[in-house]
Amino acid sequence: MTTNLYINNSKFIAGMTMKNDAEPEHNNMALHACENSKRIVENRQKLAISLQYELDDFVCANQTHSANFHRVTPEDKGRGARQMDTAITDTDALYTYEPNIVLCSFTADCVPVIFYNEVKGLIGVIHSGWQGTAKEITLKLFEHLTQAEQCNPSDFHVQIGVALSQEKFEVDEDVYVKFKNLGYADEFMYHNEQTHKYHIDNQLTVQKQCVLAGIPAEQIMMDRTCTYVDPSGFSYREDKKSGRHLSFIVRKGD
Template sequence: MTTNIFVNTDKFIAGMTMKNVAKLEHNNMALHVCENTAHVVDNRQQLADFLQCELNNFVCAYQTHSAHFHQVTLADKGRGAKQLETAIVDTDALYTYEPDIVLCTFTADCVPVIFHNKINGLIGVVHSGWQGTVKEITLKLFEHLTQVEQCNPSDFHVQIGAALSQEKFEVDEDVYMKFKDLGYADDFMYYNDQTHKYHIDNQLTVKKQCELAGIPAEQITLDRTCTYVSEEGFSYREDRKCGRHLGFIVRKAD
């Protein structure tokens, strides 16, 4: 099992699957980009075995680079786990209070955000590509959790997973302006005079959104692995037909 484990305690386990050329479809975990659905289901089953749970405990969304989030209940158990058609539609962030549910997010250069709340047991995942970042999906989700779910932001611990590095994330002025308009991303961008391109650090912009939501900086950790450069990375920018990483978290039943 090729997996980076970010959290592994008696209560929570969180991580991110990585590319592995020895596995079916190089350990691709996404049903929306695969050669064979059975290969992806087999890869996911291996992750379920590693987590010592059923694949039907997984909950997946059909991601659309939106700012939409969904509270997962027991009725959602198994959605998108084996079939794309049953995934939660038009959603890029999931959260739940339920134990033994594996929340999933799929990325290949985009920023995966995986978090848990040690006090009330809430867990969640966010898919934040540059479009999700400029729509402030992470900030909006944490504001919802604070205001509606009555969470204390200082109780959250956040892991930002492997993504496209600033060096490899080069954009034109239109995307640069969307980040500039946020008002807090200037420190995470630079201009390359040779290529006339802007370079943006999407991970640090997302980290800043977590901090703006009230999460202490020391409770936010980053995996700075670049999905474009690393042999273990799936990169959409490098290959439009690439597979996807699966970022996950589950809270174990008491």
Template sequence: MNTKIYFDNEKFTAGMTLQDPAEFEVNNMALHVCENPQHIVENRKKLAASLRLDLKDFVCAHQTHSANFHRATAADKGRGAERQDTAIADTDALYTDEQDLLLASFSADCVPVMFYHEEKGLAGVVHSGWQGTVKEITLKLFAHLIQEEHCRPEDFHVQLGAALSQEKFEVDEDVYLKFKNLGYADDFMYFNEASGKYHIDNQLTVKKQCELAGIPPEQIHIDRTCTFESPDGFSYRQDKKSGRHLSFIVKK
């Protein structure tokens, strides 16, 4: 199974599944866009086995491009793992301080964020498409963790997974203005006169949100692989019927 591991230390493992022609539906991991749900369950079981976990350890959300987040506990084990209707509703970020829960985020061009907090033993994932970015889901989650979970921002380690590149992320003025109104994304946008489109770097905007929360830039890492251009990538922009990557983190 084609999986990119971003970090694997004594306490946390995080990574992102990639396209793999040897697997069902080229390793699609999403039940909401698939030909056969059983194929997706088999792909997920294989991922679980590779991490020495069980599918019932997965916690999945029904993502809606919201700014909503959920603190996952052992009671959430298995939610959304085999069926869509058991997923955590209307949620685009998950975090936990419990061991052996695989927190899942699904994407095809959107920015997946995986993070852990060394001192507090917290781990989490965020799904930040452009709508989630303009709603500042990442910034809001980190602000919550700093205020309510008493996390020192300098102890976070953050990984942004592969996503759509700025070159391929073309938008009209309405989306450009939403990013412009954030007040800190100007450096991550340009106008292409030939096409009349704006190009936005969603990854660097999300990285800026992490920095605005107080996380040191050197503790924020970005996988600059473009999901549109890479043969390993699922890209909704390239193929509206595309599958999804699963980005994950597990506290051991």
């Protein structure tokens, strides 16, 4: 099994591709971190077929660890699906009201956030590495959706995907200070006296940002698989040439 399916009902399908040594480039899905782009496109084609969509229904962004988000329209269909230069630029979160568009996000240790709002028919994906979390991309997007898109926060359902565990996410004081300055992440950090490193739970910090945005805690699911420890995980910390997971969500057409 190379895909974790988190949601699969009559209205939405969402999940995350996993590392698989039997597939080309271990089922890597990222054009920006690969050996052969043709193999990546083939891997994406397989995913599209399994979801019963076309690869040209996919929308991908050029992620830059920003707090930028983009509302996807029908004109965006296929952007970044087959080549990097057509991807949505400088963006780390995508959302849309459109059916039959597969929103994509790429991670290898960073926190992927997948969400839907059934009342509004809205779906989205967020890439939140430690920089994105420190910039509060998740909180800012949900605040935007509440204010600009008139969404009720209590209508959101969130899935936080596999990421680097707190045990393996060790940082120096500069990163610790950024999280400390958030004002609500203290309980998700500890200091290792032996190594003089700080350990941060990025997943729980992102979950806290969802709660601060008004999303009910019971509507936030989390996959605690560690990308570093688990053989099905791509970890940039472990291997700088690592591939990437693809997190996705699509709202099925009427």
